[in-house]
Amino acid sequence: MSVIETTALTMQFGAQRALDALDLDVPSGVTGLVGANGAGKTTLMSIALGLRPQTAGAIRVLGLDPMRDGAELRSLVGYGPERNLLPEDMPAFDFVKHLSEVRGMPRVEARSRASDALWLVGLGEERFRALGTMSTGQRQRVKLAQAIAADPSVVLLDEPTDGLDPVQRDEMLNLIRQISEEYSIDVMLSSHLLEEVERVCDHIVALDAGVLVAQGSLADLIGDEDGITVELVEIDDHPDSVSEVATRLERAGLEVRVDRVTLQVIGPDRDQLLDLTRDAIADVGARVRRIVTRRRTLEDLFTKVPQ
Amino acid sequence: MTTAEIFDRGYRRFDGDRSGTLGAVRSLAWHSMRGILGLGRKARHKIFPIVVIVLAFLWPIIFIGLAALFPIDIFADELRPEYWELARFPLVVMAIMLFSAMVVPEALVRDRRNGMLPLYLSTPLTRATYLLGKVLAVMSCLAIVTVGPALLLLLGVTFEGEGPDGPLNWAKVAGQIFLAGTGMAAVFAAVGLAVSSLTDRRAFASVAVVLVLFGSGAIVAGLVEGAEMSENLRVFNVVDMGIEVAPRIFGAAEGEGERGPEASLSDSTYLAGVFGWVGVSAAVLWARYRRIGAV
Numbered sequence: 001m002s003v004i005e006t007t008a009l010t011m012q013f014g015a016q017r018a019l020d021a022l023d024l025d026v027p028s029g030v031t032g033l034v035g036a037n038g039a040g041k042t043t044l045m046s047i048a049l050g051l052r053p054q055t056a057g058a059i060r061v062l063g064l065d066p067m068r069d070g071a072e073l074r075s076l077v078g079y080g081p082e083r084n085l086l087p088e089d090m091p092a093f094d095f096v097k098h099l100s101e102v103r104g105m106p107r108v109e110a111r112s113r114a115s116d117a118l119w120l121v122g123l124g125e126e127r128f129r130a131l132g133t134m135s136t137g138q139r140q141r142v143k144l145a146q147a148i149a150a151d152p153s154v155v156l157l158d159e160p161t162d163g164l165d166p167v168q169r170d171e172m173l174n175l176i177r178q179i180s181e182e183y184s185i186d187v188m189l190s191s192h193l194l195e196e197v198e199r200v201c202d203h204i205v206a207l208d209a210g211v212l213v214a215q216g217s218l219a220d221l222i223g224d225e226d227g228i229t230v231e232l233v234e235i236d237d238h239p240d241s242v243s244e245v246a247t248r249l250e251r252a253g254l255e256v257r258v259d260r261v262t263l264q265v266i267g268p269d270r271d272q273l274l275d276l277t278r279d280a281i282a283d284v285g286a287r288v289r290r291i292v293t294r295r296r297t298l299e300d301l302f303t304k305v306p307q
Numbered sequence: 308m309t310t311a312e313i314f315d316r317g318y319r320r321f322d323g324d325r326s327g328t329l330g331a332v333r334s335l336a337w338h339s340m341r342g343i344l345g346l347g348r349k350a351r352h353k354i355f356p357i358v359v360i361v362l363a364f365l366w367p368i369i370f371i372g373l374a375a376l377f378p379i380d381i382f383a384d385e386l387r388p389e390y391w392e393l394a395r396f397p398l399v400v401m402a403i404m405l406f407s408a409m410v411v412p413e414a415l416v417r418d419r420r421n422g423m424l425p426l427y428l429s430t431p432l433t434r435a436t437y438l439l440g441k442v443l444a445v446m447s448c449l450a451i452v453t454v455g456p457a458l459l460l461l462l463g464v465t466f467e468g469e470g471p472d473g474p475l476n477w478a479k480v481a482g483q484i485f486l487a488g489t490g491m492a493a494v495f496a497a498v499g500l501a502v503s504s505l506t507d508r509r510a511f512a513s514v515a516v517v518l519v520l521f522g523s524g525a526i527v528a529g530l531v532e533g534a535e536m537s538e539n540l541r542v543f544n545v546v547d548m549g550i551e552v553a554p555r556i557f558g559a560a561e562g563e564g565e566r567g568p569e570a571s572l573s574d575s576t577y578l579a580g581v582f583g584w585v586g587v588s589a590a591v592l593w594a595r596y597r598r599i600g601a602v
Binding site: 074079081083099105116182 | 318319320321323325326327328330331334335338347348349417421422423425426427428429430431432433436
């Protein structure tokens with residue numbers, strides 16, 4: 001079953017179209033909702049939670065209609081908001097426990113689950129500290145803990161790595177991966193950073209100004225590997241060496257893109273690419289700075305899209 | 308040799324029944340009540356509620372104490388206030404007004420300022436059930452000072468053998484005390500919540516509640532007594548409308564005990580006044596919350 005499924009989902013705020021006829025199919029796993037700020041990520045999450053009605057189109061989350069079955073749906077969904085605004089004088093444990101109760105956990109169960117969730121995100125020792133004394137990194141973890149404490153089927157995390165340094169970011173992404181893999185909770189996270197979505201997500205939904213740019217599995221969208229990148233060094237008394245290497249490779253039936261001294265060599269078989277490239281360089285007598293296998297990134301996906 | 312074992316509880320699925328909307332409202336109401344009364348919070352948050360509650364209970368405690376120390380008829384008969392009269396005692400009125408102004412805003416304003424409202428709305432709570440939880444919390448807190456003193460008096464005189472005759476009469480009086488206290492709590496909760504919904508600053512909300520409570524009384528006094536306009540305008544005095552719930556529930560006759568000038572209002576005019584205040588307050592509250600708070 002799809003986690004989120006929409007048909008022609010449209011949201012209009014006055015003259016501004018926040019979501020434009022989205023046909024989405026979000027399967028199980030970790031899904032990254034990418035796009036620049038203002039692309040419609042938060043709007044999509046808020047419609048998925050049944051907090052505002054869409055202008056047109058249909059949406060189903062876990063098979064439920066968010067507007068009609070909102071209360072039932074939201075007891076199965078954990079949500080981590082983007083803002084880092086939390087009750088200053090409340091201990092993290094009380095905060096997580098209370099929200100678990102509101103999401104339907106019996107009192108005793110809520111207590112133990114709040115503890116477990118805070119240990120899981122690495123705040124076990126700090127769970128009785130007031131939220132107001134916590135750093136941004138710790139607050140992000142608390143928000144994750146409250147989202148997963150009531151055993152949701154799916155969690156929606158709005159910019160869960162916002163404000164984190166690179167180490168904290170890695171830890172947060174690992175936690176999200178763990179939640180999905182070990183506890184089989186489906187995750188949809190929004191981010192404006194392609195790189196982190198690439199690292200942690202199985203599926204991508206890319207939005208630009210409310211329009212669907214791409215969706216699908218990460219592997220389908222960016223491919224496993226797509227060739228090699230060769231960076232040569234200019235040789236003063238052999239100025240044509242770069243173009244000669246390119247010509248040889250093209251003659252061998254490969255696709256080559258030249259950007260000054262860098263060649264993108266594209267072809268189906270990587271071993272063959274490497275051999276042919278090595279031979280071409282040797283024959284021409286060119287000088288190599290480096291040869292790396294090339295992986296397409298989401299960056300390519302976005303830059304390919306006509307603006 | 309000892310063997311140490313790291314015990315990883317890991318993450319457990321939950322197979323039981325979720326408590327749904329009812330449980331969410333109950334949890335929210337309980338949590339809000341604790342917040343209002345300062346339970347589980349730092350000492351400085353407890354001081355004010357405790358002072359107000361002590362004020363409200365001062366009179367019945369003094370009376371019961373005196374009656375116990377001096378078992379003479381004067382305490383049993385002439386000096387003993389009617390149950391509904393307690394709500395008119397200046398200390399109790401003050402306690403109710405202080406609660407409405409200083410404590411009720413706490414229930415709403417904090418959630419809007421500290422990010423809890425959007426989080427609550429991402430749970431089974433909706434805007435309507437969220438407000439229901441808050442109304443329950445605020446009314447329960449107000450009931451401490453509207454029901455509490457009269458109930459304490461009833462228990463006190465009962466233990467001293469001066470209570471209502473027979474369990475039926477006793478239950479009737481207790482029921483009236485609950486009903487009257489709940490009615491009073493509803494009026495003050497409605498006004499306090501409606502005013503608090505209009506601002507995000509707790510201090511502003513408190514001042515505004517005080518202004519509405521005192522202001523409505525001053526304006527009505529000016530119109531009715533100063534300008535000698537219709538007595539029916541007294542329905543616009545919200546404090547009197549709230550306090551008057553008790554004698555009306557107990558069916559006190561006009562002129563009996565200490566009552567204010569609003570005792571002269573007909574039942575229908577009075578009811579229109581009370582429901583008017585509650586209705587308008589509810590409408591303001593809903594109009595504000597219908598739109599705000601979405602993520």
